[in-house]
Amino acid sequence: MGAARLTSFVGQPLPHDSAHLHVTGAAAYTDDLPEPRGLLHVAVGMSSKAHAKLLRVDLQAVADAAGVADVCLAADVQGENNIGPIIKDEPILAQDIVEYAGQPVFAVAAKTVDQARKAVHLAAIDYEELEPILDPLAAVGKQSFVLPSETLQRGSPREAIADSQHRVKRRLQLGGQDQFYLEGHIAMVVPEEDGVLRVYSSTQHPDEVQRLVAHATGSKAKDVVCVCRRMGGAFGGKESQAATIACIAAIMAVKTGQPCKLRLDRDDDMVMTGKRHDFVIDYEVGFDDSGRIQGIDFMFASRCGVSADLSGPVNDRTMFHCDNAYFLENVHIESHRCKTNTVSNTAFRGFGGPQGMFAIEYAIDDIARTLGKDALEIRRRNFYGIGERDTTPYQQQVEDNILHEIANKLEQDADYQARRKAVRKFNASSSVLKRGLALTPVKFGISFTATHLNQAGALVHVYRDGTVHLNHGGTEMGQGLFIKVAQVVADEFGISIARIRTNASDTSKVPNASATAASSGSDINGKAAQAAAAKIRRRLTEFAARHFAVPEASIDFSNDRVTVGSDAISFEELVQLAWFDRVSMSATGFYRTPKIHYDRKTFSGRPFFYYAYGAAVSEVVVDTLTGEYRLLRVDIVHDCGDSLNPAIDMGQVEGGFIQGVGWLTSEELWWNDAGELMTHSPSTYKIPTCSDCPPDFRVQLLSNAANREDTIYRSKAVGEPPLMLALSAFHAIRDAIATDDNPLPDLDAPATPEAVLRAVEGSRP
Ligand code: MTE
Ligand code: HPA
Numbered sequence: 001m002g003a004a005r006l007t008s009f010v011g012q013p014l015p016h017d018s019a020h021l022h023v024t025g026a027a028a029y030t031d032d033l034p035e036p037r038g039l040l041h042v043a044v045g046m047s048s049k050a051h052a053k054l055l056r057v058d059l060q061a062v063a064d065a066a067g068v069a070d071v072c073l074a075a076d077v078q079g080e081n082n083i084g085p086i087i088k089d090e091p092i093l094a095q096d097i098v099e100y101a102g103q104p105v106f107a108v109a110a111k112t113v114d115q116a117r118k119a120v121h122l123a124a125i126d127y128e129e130l131e132p133i134l135d136p137l138a139a140v141g142k143q144s145f146v147l148p149s150e151t152l153q154r155g156s157p158r159e160a161i162a163d164s165q166h167r168v169k170r171r172l173q174l175g176g177q178d179q180f181y182l183e184g185h186i187a188m189v190v191p192e193e194d195g196v197l198r199v200y201s202s203t204q205h206p207d208e209v210q211r212l213v214a215h216a217t218g219s220k221a222k223d224v225v226c227v228c229r230r231m232g233g234a235f236g237g238k239e240s241q242a243a244t245i246a247c248i249a250a251i252m253a254v255k256t257g258q259p260c261k262l263r264l265d266r267d268d269d270m271v272m273t274g275k276r277h278d279f280v281i282d283y284e285v286g287f288d289d290s291g292r293i294q295g296i297d298f299m300f301a302s303r304c305g306v307s308a309d310l311s312g313p314v315n316d317r318t319m320f321h322c323d324n325a326y327f328l329e330n331v332h333i334e335s336h337r338c339k340t341n342t343v344s345n346t347a348f349r350g351f352g353g354p355q356g357m358f359a360i361e362y363a364i365d366d367i368a369r370t371l372g373k374d375a376l377e378i379r380r381r382n383f384y385g386i387g388e389r390d391t392t393p394y395q396q397q398v399e400d401n402i403l404h405e406i407a408n409k410l411e412q413d414a415d416y417q418a419r420r421k422a423v424r425k426f427n428a429s430s431s432v433l434k435r436g437l438a439l440t441p442v443k444f445g446i447s448f449t450a451t452h453l454n455q456a457g458a459l460v461h462v463y464r465d466g467t468v469h470l471n472h473g474g475t476e477m478g479q480g481l482f483i484k485v486a487q488v489v490a491d492e493f494g495i496s497i498a499r500i501r502t503n504a505s506d507t508s509k510v511p512n513a514s515a516t517a518a519s520s521g522s523d524i525n526g527k528a529a530q531a532a533a534a535k536i537r538r539r540l541t542e543f544a545a546r547h548f549a550v551p552e553a554s555i556d557f558s559n560d561r562v563t564v565g566s567d568a569i570s571f572e573e574l575v576q577l578a579w580f581d582r583v584s585m586s587a588t589g590f591y592r593t594p595k596i597h598y599d600r601k602t603f604s605g606r607p608f609f610y611y612a613y614g615a616a617v618s619e620v621v622v623d624t625l626t627g628e629y630r631l632l633r634v635d636i637v638h639d640c641g642d643s644l645n646p647a648i649d650m651g652q653v654e655g656g657f658i659q660g661v662g663w664l665t666s667e668e669l670w671w672n673d674a675g676e677l678m679t680h681s682p683s684t685y686k687i688p689t690c691s692d693c694p695p696d697f698r699v700q701l702l703s704n705a706a707n708r709e710d711t712i713y714r715s716k717a718v719g720e721p722p723l724m725l726a727l728s729a730f731h732a733i734r735d736a737i738a739t740d741d742n743p744l745p746d747l748d749a750p751a752t753p754e755a756v757l758r759a760v761e762g763s764r765p
């Protein structure tokens with residue numbers, strides 16, 4: 001056994017590798033990069049109609065405006081005018097027809113941002129208006145879908161519901177959500193020699209930007225390099241749709257032969273790019289006297305907008321998560337992917353999962369209220385079992401169930417039962433202010449549901465001074481992926497973290513990388529980088545054994561040193577010797593997630609490598625005369641496996657929870673009857689602020705929680721799952737407003753004060 005590893009970084013609460021740059025303003029985002037000579041700024045002219053024929057687009061006045069260098073329409077697209085990431089159903093620039101208010105119709109390039117943005121308004125566009133479809137139910141009525149509807153059934157739900165002692169049936173409206181990354185969409189494209197395009201893009205998916213820019217400009221992948229050092233937040237919004245921005249900038253760069261930058265202003269970003277899918281959900285649930293679900297039937301209709309984008313896998317994930325933590329023996333799930341004349345909706349933290357979980361948690365809450373029992377008891381009654389009642393509707397066995405353990409721990413730590421009594425007592429003597437309490441669990445499947453996306457690559461170079469250049473296919477959006485992967489590489493070489501430089505994500509360093517999404521960034525890139533570093537370490541070990549004539553087993557890398565038999569030399573000394581002996585110190589690494597498989601036709605298999613778990617207790621106070629409320633206290637126990645970095649993970653849990661609270665309470669997207677999004681800036685769209693954080697916020701990461709699967713250092717993915725802990729806040733509000741006269745209040749999401757007041761008054765529209 002080697003000496004104790006003083007330099008072991010995995011598991012340490014290290015700060016984000018860019019924290020010092022973030023707080024001093026020195027972190028370079030795409031807009032901060034030095035601007036090349038001759039840079040033109042691009043602005044986009046958008047459709048003002050939700051559905052119309054384009055009769056005439058006259059850009060003469062735009063082209064003549066001060067500072068304008070060039071304009072561009074669909075006909076000017078050099079390659080394929082299509083941006084669909086999976087299905088080719090969406091033009092980059094509208095041709096003949098516009099299908100949502102905000103759709104890009106033309107672009108203009110000018111010397112300054114202001115000139116470009118002003119010129120856009122000089123376009124003369126004649127439309128012939130067509131009837132728009134503006135909401136999911138209207139789309140279902142007209143059978144307007146972006147993709148075929150899907151169903152998943154197990155058992156005999158209709159019979160089971162009919163035979164149940166109790167039944168509840170309801171329709172829910174569940175709002176969408178804008179990603180509201182602090183850095184909006186942006187790309188800068190620099191033409192280099194011989195047709196090469198260098199694309200700086202704020203994207204979760206450089207590989208896709210590379211591919212789609214190549215298609216749009218009529219070039220090939222070898223001709224396009226996409227680079228992203230960091231994003232100022234993404235939250236799914238930059239998984240597919242960053243490509244639209246990059247393609248428009250690239251088309252303009254090729255047309256003008258000059259570097260072009262497109263940065264959307266906040267309002268345009270909100271109008272032009274997709275959000276979380278809002279849903280209409282119907283369910284009917286049958287249950288027995290104990291609250292156990294006998295059968296359940298779901299209908300999901302989501303607003304996909306004008307094109308498929310990622311709506312297929314998003315809605316699949318809704319179907320995969322409408323069980324959440326519960327065994328559903330007899331279940332029918334119907335999923336409609338509605339085509340509406342609104343912006344194409346896309347990935348958002350949870351990727352459809354939260355919407356499925358919203359539905360089942362509402363059903364559970366209804367069961368409890370119907371039976372007059374505490375909802376925690378009903379949740380436990382229906383939890384997946386251990387060794388029994390443990391297969392999901394899609395036939396994956398839940399092998400790693402820690403729901404019971406987490407719920408028990410949280411019940412204790414949050415003092416749930418005593419506070420339940422205290423809430424009752426408070427409400428008995430308070431007529432206007434009412435308190436509410438709820439504990440909700442999370443079980444979230446980790447892996448891309450499309451099996452082939454679960455792959456990652458990395459590139460590691462060791463230099464002669466013992467420092468390391470690291471690249472992997474993941475992107476940094478604030479979530480701390482770069483520090484986690486650097487920790488893994490540091491431990492593989494037994495060297496200090498300060499010796500490692502993680503470089504900008506770059507398609508010329510690591511090819512064909514999946515989006516950094518599905519929370520799998522550190523799982524897959526951590527393994528790929530470890531594999532690359534392990535190759536070099538192996539070569540160094542072989543070399544040292546040969547050079548010093550010692551057995552390989554006597555060689556150990558730790559504390560910036562290498563033990564060789566009974567001696568030790570510094571890591572850089574070994575590297576220097578190895579270089580002299582002509583040993584390669586550069587390697588790639590690759591990883592593919594094992595065990596997963598899944599047949600999309602039958603919706604069955606093992607789509608997920610494992611599950612991440614958590615639970616939260618929220619307590620609120622509601623003013624039943626105004627509908628206003630405050631979160632008073634939140635307790636969370638969350639499962640990150642053996643955390644790679646507890647400081648980063650804590651930040652993800654807190655941030656994810658608060659973002660979920662925003663989705664379910666204050667963030668409201670509102671379109672007018674003409675299909676225009678009216679909530680397109682922070683003045684009308686209310687994201688949570690510091691003051692919305694609960695004054696008493698107790699977050700713990702579950703300890704001794706090693707992943708039973710062989711993930712990187714037995715950690716678990718953390719990016720998305722905590723968002724869904726916010727269901728506890730929503731149900732605490734519902735708990736506060738339920739009364740003997742109104743035991744099952746009709747509370748829709750987001751539970752804005754207006755929605756709460758409507759639910760209190762029983763006056764839902
Ligand atoms: N955290 C920050 N700070 N910013 C982000 O944009 N995106 C979330 C989550 N946490 C996001 C974030 C989403 S949607 C995902 S899928 C994961 O991070 C992606 O990163 P990971 O796979 O490395 O966790
Ligand atoms: N999650 C997130 N992003 C994705 C997925 C997924 O399952 N599939 C394709 N993109």
Ligand code: MOS
Pocket residue numbers: 204235236237239347348349350351516517518519720
């Ligand atoms: Mo996250 S929604 O998978 O980018």
